[in-house]
Amino acid sequence: MAAWRSLVLTLFPEMFPGPLGQSLAGKALDRGLWALDILDIRDFARDKHRSVDDTPFGGGAGMVMRPDVVDAALHAAQENWAGAETSGEEAPGRRAPVLYLSPRGRLLTQSLVRELAAGPGVTLLCGRYEGVDERVLEAHDVLEVSLGDYVLSGGETAALVLMDAIVRLLPEVMGNEDSPGEESFGENEFEGLLEYPLFTRPAEWQGRKVPEVLTSGHHEKIRLWRKAQAEEITKRRRPDLWARYTKN
Ligand code: SAM
Numbered sequence: 001m002a003a004w005r006s007l008v009l010t011l012f013p014e015m016f017p018g019p020l021g022q023s024l025a026g027k028a029l030d031r032g033l034w035a036l037d038i039l040d041i042r043d044f045a046r047d048k049h050r051s052v053d054d055t056p057f058g059g060g061a062g063m064v065m066r067p068d069v070v071d072a073a074l075h076a077a078q079e080n081w082a083g084a085e086t087s088g089e090e091a092p093g094r095r096a097p098v099l100y101l102s103p104r105g106r107l108l109t110q111s112l113v114r115e116l117a118a119g120p121g122v123t124l125l126c127g128r129y130e131g132v133d134e135r136v137l138e139a140h141d142v143l144e145v146s147l148g149d150y151v152l153s154g155g156e157t158a159a160l161v162l163m164d165a166i167v168r169l170l171p172e173v174m175g176n177e178d179s180p181g182e183e184s185f186g187e188n189e190f191e192g193l194l195e196y197p198l199f200t201r202p203a204e205w206q207g208r209k210v211p212e213v214l215t216s217g218h219h220e221k222i223r224l225w226r227k228a229q230a231e232e233i234t235k236r237r238r239p240d241l242w243a244r245y246t247k248n
Helices: 023-030 067-086 110-118 134-139 155-167 219-237 239-247
Strands: 004-010 034-040 098-107 121-126 143-146
Touching (some): 004 155, 023 034, 023 155, 034 067, 067 121, 143 155, 219 239
Parallel strands (some): 098 143
16 A cells, blocks of 8 residues: 655745654654655745735735635645556545634644544645635635644644654654554543653663562552553543543
């Protein structure tokens, strides 16, 4: 099967792969376990100044990314995907969704990350200025995805976070030592809970000892202790997650 692929539309192509060229994701990129392609939105500007934005209708501060320029970039992205399909790189019929990173989008969660990791890939539209003209988002049936309730200066850092979360779940990307195991939001006995506290050597550090149960070698007791800790931390720090967990 073809590698999971990300096609990023941005005004700042030099921001990629950035941190994703390092460590786990970088090694996986080198090994061809995932692919990253970039389209520079400015290449689709039509005037001699290569302008990609204009003032907002109705007035107000800032600039808005033009629909005709973004549309041309999205069409080029579609062609790019079609090329990958016809060259046999992609399973037919599995379309990669087009996502626009946006503070008003669907909140990025681990379940959305898993869903996207299971597909063929994503096209990511990175906004700048005040954002993108609404009509082009409608025309391309774009799914808006938010990283959280705060405003970034551009979609590029959000795209990097999204890809980081996805890539580590792809087959063969994580070795045993990096295994997702029982981490927060994982699909396991601890699903829906935040992670329990972690400890490593030395067993005593600055007068602080590792909880005794963890050095007991008693697997069942360790499991129960970790579960109780995960529940306690979730209850205290994230009442919203705790309410969902207890409901399920
Ligand atoms: N005017 C927009 C608003 O008030 O919602 C904010 C625009 S922001 C300065 C520029 C770009 O950053 C957005 O188009 C989007 O692509 C990206 N961005 C900002 N915050 C984000 C977030 N929380 N999640 C995902 N992308 C975000």
